[in-house]
Amino acid sequence: MPEKPIPENDPIVSKSLAPHYVISMVILMATLFWALWDEDFGQRPWKAFQHEWKDRYSTFLKNARTQSRESQKEIEGSADYQKLKQDYEAASQNAAPRIKEINEKLHDLGAKILAVQNVFTDRRAYVNASTYDIETETSPSAKQRKQRNLDEYKKEPSTVEMPDGKKQTFKSFDELEETYNDLKNERTQLSAELGELIKPVNEKKELMDSYLTDHMVNLTPSQLTNLQNGVEALTPKIRQINVSEHNADIVREDSSNIVDRCESCHMGIREPVNLTATSMALKGKKPDEYARAFTSHPERDLLKIHDPDKFGCSPCHQGNGRATTSVEKAHGTYEHWLWPIFPRGNFEAGCQICHAADIVLVSNDVGWALSEGKDLFRQRGCMGCHRYEGYDKEPEDLLSIGQEIKLLEQQKKDNLKQATDFMQQADKAESNDEANRLNDRAVALKVTNSKLDLRIVQLDRTTKSLLQDLKKVGPNLKDVRLKLNRNWIPVWLKKPTDFRATTKMPNFRLNDEQIKAISAYIWQSGLKDSLPKHKPGNAAHGKELVESRGCLACHSLGEGGQLQGGTFAANLTRVGEKANYDYLVRWVHNARERTRPFCPYEKKDIGPEDYKKKGLPFVYDLDHSKCPNDGHELQVQNMTVMPSLRLSIPDAEDIASYLITLKKMEPSAYTDASFMDDPNLKDEGKKWIRNFGCAGCHEISGLEDEGRIGTELTAEGSKPVERLDFALLTEVAQRGGHEPITDAEDLARLPEGPAKEPWYDHKGFFEHKLAEPNIWDKGKIKPEIEKLRMPNLHLTKEQIRSLTTFLLGSQENPLPPNFQYRPLDYRRDIQEGWWVVKKYNCMGCHQLIPGQKTILMGMARYQEAQEQLPPKLLTEGARVDPEWMLRFLKNPALNDKDTNRNGVRSYLQVRMPTFSFSENELGKLVRFFQALSRQPFPYIPEEVPMLTAKETEMARSLFSSTAAPCLKCHATGDPAHDRVATAPNFLQARGRLKPDWMERWMIDPQAISPGTSMPSGLFRRENNHWVFSGPIPSSFQGYDKDHTRLLVDYILQLTAEEQRRVAAAMGRARAAADSPSFGGSNGTGKAGRAGIK
């Protein structure tokens, strides 16, 4: 440029670029080193974890070893151990001299063999090579010559320098070979002898060691040392689980997704010691990132069932099992990984992925969030609106069976027509053969038809079962006119929780017009039949019945802190404000009794007029369930799970009289709602009922076939997050920092509190939706009919967490099919049975899992009277005959006429109700209990041997022994005695109990039913037999069999007469002894109150 001075020298030629090069090269080298560092450490943060692990775990083991040494010393000091030690020492001393001798000999021999071997192998190699040469030589003369050479070679003598320095000369190769073999044989013999000598010593040593391991709470010092050696030898490397390598069932391409390197950082997961974050923290510091990563798996039992080598980690926890570059990547908590690790509060979601078919995950599952979520989904009626595979299957099954029946009927018709055709052709046939052939085909078709008939009959039975199994979460709204105070309905619809805080009915956010219209439709579509009138009963007695018969296992009384009873069914505190007395009586007496049966075929409620037309009486129950118009199965029961307690009508009246007194205000005080009779509102009402899907939970006239209005949730957890409509809150959720829920009550429902972090994920969606279901309408301008319909289920934080867990795990399974838990053996019966057990709230009264608390157990009434609790069913399948159980479940009174009683335990006030199980559910329940106790199915009863007169006499003396007077607690059928009896009558044992179980029960009832009042320790073990612990009657002299077995056989052969005789004899004996009153305390004290349950 002209302004710039022109340089003297040409800059292109003269200018040096050296500084530029130096700087660039330095930067380039720095970059290179950076790249190398990044390759080795930057991209491999797990190495840092492994170095840290080495230090910390090693320190931990050192500390553990010190402690372990102390406890080892303690155990070593025990007499048992000392004895074992002495044994060991004695044995080793005995064997020591000979062992020493043999060892010396072996040592010498070894040296000799080595010396001979050196020469021998050299010569043998030459011999072998020459032999081969001769074998392959073709010219006979050369062969002979070579053979001669070899023979000469063999004859040459050889000298061996023996270990003692002497030189030994062997005359020929053969002699050398022989010596060598002899020496080797000798060594083998000596080794065998040594093994024999050492074996008993080693066995003793093993006994000693295993005693130590068995009695140490933690690992022994030597085990810890082994672990430490392992840790110290550790070199950083990826620890990887290739699922297909360890699980032959999985085809490679199936498992291509499962390569888990999680243990590259989580090194402590499978260590045999218990590592916590605190124990892995640096001394005096809080647990850091490393300490938290190094803990051992908190649920070791789960790991035992799900061996990580076979299952990997990510199938349960999700996350990116392959990633190792950062914590975030490995846990999959970044935008592009579709299966992020399940959050801390919802980790159980992983179980649902494979255990979708279970409602109770594992048989000892108590208090799992996931199970709670699964229960809630059913109990709160979620499946009324949302389809979910496995839930509420009956309507779908009914539909498909109906179609199958139609198909079969059509097939029958076609067959019949074709058969007629064949017959006609046969008539015109040219030859006899032809006619016979056609006739045969016609006959075959008719036989086929009869088979089809049988199939249809089968399907009809299934239909009946299904109709019986079909339940709705809410009550039947066809009965509103009979049941309810009309003026109460609009108040209830406004906000159900205002009337009853714990109700299942959610809040629908209805406006006044909607309430008016909906209540008008429900009222006007209700049945207008009338109910039989009942006289008022005794409310005080009713109260007693409610509290004692077990109503509170499902229902609750009292509000807020006063609440007593179960939450499975409605809270009855204000039932008097809404219900009609006559309806309550009928409901309490038998809740399943319907006002009119419903014909699913005609879609109408069948009334007396339909029956009259056919000249039939207006009778419908499970035995009269055919429609008079078309012969199809009718719905003859209310679709409620509420069972019949088999109460008498007067008892039902008493209870109803009590319930009607439960109110806070007078029913007459409700504002008049006569608008409900306005016919103009009806259509509007139907529109809204349909819109809100009321028919999902309630039976409503004219809407019996309404489909579900919600989205299917079976795979909701794997829906792409883009398909979850956050509406105007999308950006808010993505950025976080602002909580859109403003309502204080709803805000309190959020499990994690108001959102601070971004919550644009499934968890955030589910939690917000459940806390405030119309949240996504926020800011939207929509007509009423398009607004979000999901009602507010007024859930608690924990409930929302459970449901979220359940939904997060509801995924289209990304795992190979054999990961799914769909067993085909007894475990399937367990799986299916739990659905029934949970459906009817069996666990409100019965304990099925050790440690599970029933509702009744928690009630004050039973704290002092444990024996009045319903029996525990921990080993029910092993206890009773399945045939008997079937009979019992059908009719727990075990009596067709006198049903107002308990069939087995007449002494219990709480009543086993009649659930009207269908054949289908009966079968499932019986199989469930058998499977739970691992009983073979079908059950083949054991043959009970007939006792001889002598044996009977002996057994009787045991049975009536004063040390264990069986009949003192067990009922006998004598009303005076049974009033105070606390255990079942022995006469029921036959046909009911399994002999093996009875024997085990007598020996240790506490092990079977913890807390039972049946005394333990009645028998003791002597000479490999069970003998009576009390004074043994003299007749037992020389009897060498189990006393328990004898007693069991006796009880199984007991007759009423025999029992009376024994009881009478016992009564006399006692009267003669001391206490005149029957049932007072006796020698066995409190524990003497027996109870075979």
Add this chain to the structure above:
Amino acid sequence: MDWKQLWQILSAPDNIPIVAMIPLLAFYIFLAWRQAHANDVLIEQLAGDPALAKTHHRKAWPFKPGWQKEVHVWPFLLRVEFLAAIIVTIILMVWSITLNAPLEEPANPNLTMNPAKVPWYFLGLQEMLVYFDPWIAGVVMPTLIIIGLMVIPYIDTNPLGCGYYTWKQRKFAIGTFLFGFIILWVSMIFIGTFIRGPGWQWFWPGQTWDHNRLIYEVNRDLPDIFGITSNWAKGVFGAIVVGGYFTLGGLAVNAFFRRHNAKDFKRMSLLQYSIMMTFFLTMVALPIKMGLRLLFHIKYVWITPWFNV
């Protein structure tokens, strides 16, 4: 202003090349322009002094005794190139250490991402799809671009301005390049990266990319505005308009060439001239079409059953 959104777009690993490209382009254009200007001054000086021109120098400096007239490639060129190679290597290494390949989740055929964008170097083509039908934008135009680039040496009859930067000697060629590359191609990539959000809607920089955004925008075809309904008439009308554009445009360019670029015009044969004219008018058609579409909501001008323009 939604700074967060803006930052997200600017910092996405995918967009780094484009963010870098904008200042780099500006810098290099400035550099080229500076050199060109210096050369142009020198050229003027030499043109006014034929004696000096005889010994005229390779550099933007006047003749200086002792300076070599020509220098060797080795080492004088290669040492600079090698330095550049080192620097580029450093940049690439740092880049690849610090930024991983922007991989995303496995493709889900049931769920299309929104906005779905091609790699940055294809964004111009994708943007073109807004203005033409896929046949034109996806097949015809790219082919024309490639052929157009290929014919440049054959239609370039200007012997001046080779091997050094100049503006005055190659006004038409450089102008066309700046227009075609910077204005058309780069700005379309810019639009595709920073302006097009969900639903391929137009978002100004700093406007939130809201997936729920609804806009009222009705596009019409040019024949519709004139009330033409029959398909035949539409075809004929479109052909007339497009033909008219090429005719009138051709005449205008012709007039321009005669007046302002007479030397080139004279050097070109009829074939060369008409090829140049066709490509030039096609190129200019693109911004015209963009303007019609963006400002007047005109979708197509020429509608036929086979293609739309």
